[in-house]
Amino acid sequence: MPVPTDLDTFEISLLPHGVAVIAFNRPKRFNALNPQVYEQWGKALEWAAADEEVRAVVLTGKGKYFTSGQELTIPDSSEMEDGALAAFKKRSGYTENVVRQLIRFPKLIVAAIQGPVIGFGVTSTALCDVVYAVPEATFNTPFMKLGFCAEACSSIVFPRIMGNSRANEMLLMGRTFTAEEMRECGMVARIFPKETFMEEVLKQTTMAAKYPPQAMKDTKALIRDHEYEFLEKVNTREMDLLGVRMASDESAAAIIEFMMAKHERKQKAAESKL
Numbered sequence: 675m676p677v678p679t680d681l682d683t684f685e686i687s688l689l690p691h692g693v694a695v696i697a698f699n700r701p702k703r704f705n706a707l708n709p710q711v712y713e714q715w716g717k718a719l720e721w722a723a724a725d726e727e728v729r730a731v732v733l734t735g736k737g738k739y740f741t742s743g744q745e746l747t748i749p750d751s752s753e754m755e756d757g758a759l760a761a762f763k764k765r766s767g768y769t770e771n772v773v774r775q776l777i778r779f780p781k782l783i784v785a786a787i788q789g790p791v792i793g794f795g796v797t798s799t800a801l802c803d804v805v806y807a808v809p810e811a812t813f814n815t816p817f818m819k820l821g822f823c824a825e826a827c828s829s830i831v832f833p834r835i836m837g838n839s840r841a842n843e844m845l846l847m848g849r850t851f852t853a854e855e856m857r858e859c860g861m862v863a864r865i866f867p868k869e870t871f872m873e874e875v876l877k878q879t880t881m882a883a884k885y886p887p888q889a890m891k892d893t894k895a896l897i898r899d900h901e902y903e904f905l906e907k908v909n910t911r912e913m914d915l916l917g918v919r920m921a922s923d924e925s926a927a928a929i930i931e932f933m934m935a936k937h938e939r940k941q942k943a944a945e946s947k948l
Contacts, residue, residue, distance in 0.1 A: 675725040681714040685736060691883045692729030693876060694722050701737025706745035707794055719775035729883040729890070731779075731874060733802065734786035740811070743793025746820075746929055747945045749905030766913050769794070773826050776801040777934035778902060780891050782882055786875040787811045787853070787862070796844075797826035800835060803894070806875050807853040808868040814850040815859075820932060823915050827908045835860050872939060 678689050685699040696718050698705035722728045735741055746792040776783070776798060785799045796813045799805055817823060824832075824845050832841035836859040856862040864929045866874040882890070919925050 675719060675727075677898045678718060678721050681718055683714050684718055688727060689724075689876065691880050692727055692881050692887075693732060693879050694725075694728045694732065695729070695732045696722065696814070696875075697733075698735040698741050701735075701739075702744035703745065704739040705735045705737065705795075706742050707752075708745040709765045709768055712765075712772055716768060716771040719735050719772065719779060722874075723775070723780055728781065730782040730784065730879050732786050732879050733785045734872070734875075735789055737789070739789045740787045740791040741793075741795035742790070743795055743816075746933060766917060769825075770909060770913045771796065773801070773913075774906060777816065777827070777905045777909070780894065781887075782879070782890055782894070784879050786872065788812075788868075788871055790814075792816065794826060797824070797828035797832075800828060800831045800861060801826060804863050804878075805855065805856075806878070807862045807865050808871050809853055809865055810868060811853040811856075812850050813844070813856055814848065815844050816848050816932075817847055818846060819921055819928065821922060821928035823912065823919050825916055827905050827912065829912060830905070830908050834880060839914075843896070863919050907933055 677686055678692075683698070683700055685695075685697045687695050696715075698711070700706060700711070719731075722731050735921065742896060782804070783802045785802040785805045787799065787805065789808065789810065790812045791799065792814050796815050815824075815828070815837055817825075828841075828845060832845060835841075836844070840859050841853075844851060851859075853865050857865055
């Protein structure tokens with residue numbers, strides 16, 4: 675199967691020894707996620723899972739951010755009144771599919787966090803097999819600030835990996851974690867210097883890609899196949915609740931307050947340069 679060339683929100687390449695690099699490619703928007711990105715992300719994962727030449731995947735980002743998470747817009751009052759929940763459910767199918775693809779991905783998938791990561795970028799990372807990061811990377815899930823809820827199975831996976839207290843600091847209190855803190859709690863495997871980051875990531879991934887591919891698939895299935903259905907149910911439950919939360923007046927008010935505060939910070943920064 676040829677490398678997809680029609681997924682313009684991603685840069686995809688297939689390197690020697692079967693390592694596919696799938697990179698978010700909206701650097702001017704800090705790799706923010708919208709329905710188009712989710713749809714193309716799902717297609718990229720489907721290709722990588724099906725193509726026999728692909729033995730391992732590295733998921734990363736172009737530019738400063740791995741991804742800045744959901745691309746926020748100020749809620750339209752008419753949409754809130756006339757079917758925000760129905761509109762969300764239509765869009766969320768793409769997001770739910772990405773999570774499903776990550777849960778059932780049959781090959782090694784490595785997250786290479788080359789910069790700050792926010793929201794769904796953090797939660798989906800926990801479904802990858804191995805996570806590497808640069809020292810400067812930060813991890814934040816501002817769900818409560820926006821009136822949202824946990825997603826991408828993070829309500830289950832985060833406490834397993836991080837322990838209840840630290841997971842709740844992230845999911846309920848919105849604390850930003852450093853790469854070193856994420857390494858200490860088991861979310862990040864190793865931290866590599868920024869200057870040689872991708873070189874190190876590709877070195878480790880290429881080494882693993884050379885192993886017999888069926889052995890890799892069989893062992894990965896042993897690790898996760900006992901919980902496929904459970905995680906998919908969690909995914910559906912989280913997305914259903916997220917739709918309710920995003921369609922709520924509470925969330926709409928929180929998003930507006932968040933975006934206004936962000937706009938004010940930009941204005942003050944611009945004025946300070948004059």
